[in-house]
Amino acid sequence: xVEAAHNQALRALAVAFYDPRQxxxxxxxxxxxLANLDLSATTVNAAIATLIRDAGNPALDDRIHNLRAExxxxxxxxxxxxxxxxxxxxxxxxxxxxxxxxxxxRLREQTQNGDYAYYVDIAHYMADLPLSHVSGARWLDxxxxxxxxxRALATARRNHLGLDHP
Numbered sequence: 001x002v003e004a005a006h007n008q009a010l011r012a013l014a015v016a017f018y019d020p021r022q023x024x025x026x027x028x029x030x031x032x033x034l035a036n037l038d039l040s041a042t043t044v045n046a047a048i049a050t051l052i053r054d055a056g057n058p059a060l061d062d063r064i065h066n067l068r069a070e071x072x073x074x075x076x077x078x079x080x081x082x083x084x085x086x087x088x089x090x091x092x093x094x095x096x097x098x099x100x101x102x103x104x105x106r107l108r109e110q111t112q113n114g115d116y117a118y119y120v121d122i123a124h125y126m127a128d129l130p131l132s133h134v135s136g137a138r139w140l141d142x143x144x145x146x147x148x149x150x151r152a153l154a155t156a157r158r159n160h161l162g163l164d165h166p
Contacts, residue, residue: 005033009045013082016052017089017153020160023053044071044079051086056093056161064090081107081116088123092154093163100127111135125150 012026030046047067054060064087071080084107091100104123111117118137124130125147139146158164 001033002037002039005030005037005039006042008033009042009049012049013045013052016049018156020053020157023049027053040074041076041079044076045082048079048082048086051083052089055086055090056157056163058094060090061099077110081110081119084110085116085119085123088119089126089154089157092123092126092128093157093161095127095158095163097127097129100129122150126154127151 008026008030012023012030015026016023027046027049030042030049034043034046044067051060051064051067054063064083067083068080071077071083084103087103088100088107091097091103100123104120107120107123111120117135121131121135121137128147128151134143141149
């Protein structure tokens with residue numbers, strides 16, 4: 001049951017990037033599997049999936065801030081980079097480059113030890129920003145294709161929310 005809950009939370013997180021409607025079901029299933037378990041980091045991953053699902057909603061800023069504070073207090077530092085990646089997606093969807101700069105700064109700080117350093121690359125790709133320093137990640141389909149795919153996710157969410165229309 002533990003493995004199922006963990007895998008389902010990660011599935012919900014991944015699905016939330018590309019299909020917010022399907023993410024609802026995936027997040028619900030993750031919460032059902034987590035109901036009788038004490039898996040803090042996995043529960044946080046499910047919470048981050050809801051943030052990714054809701055990316056582009058201006059009310060999300062407070063939820064991100066609150067979860068960041070909870071993680072700091074709880075000492076769950078291993079999931080902070082994933083939270084910052086979710087925040088970067090939200091900022092890329094909103095095309096909010098000022099807030100994205102602060103998010104990127106936190107993400108760089110959280111990944112300076114090399115763990116999840118490729119999240120910085122992905123955050124830049126989502127916002128279609130140039131990279132001054134690459135993580136060294138070797139992308140299966142190459143950097144240009146990976147960049148285009150991540151950017152397409154942010155653009156698709158903008159379109160889904162009607163943010164590119166007057």
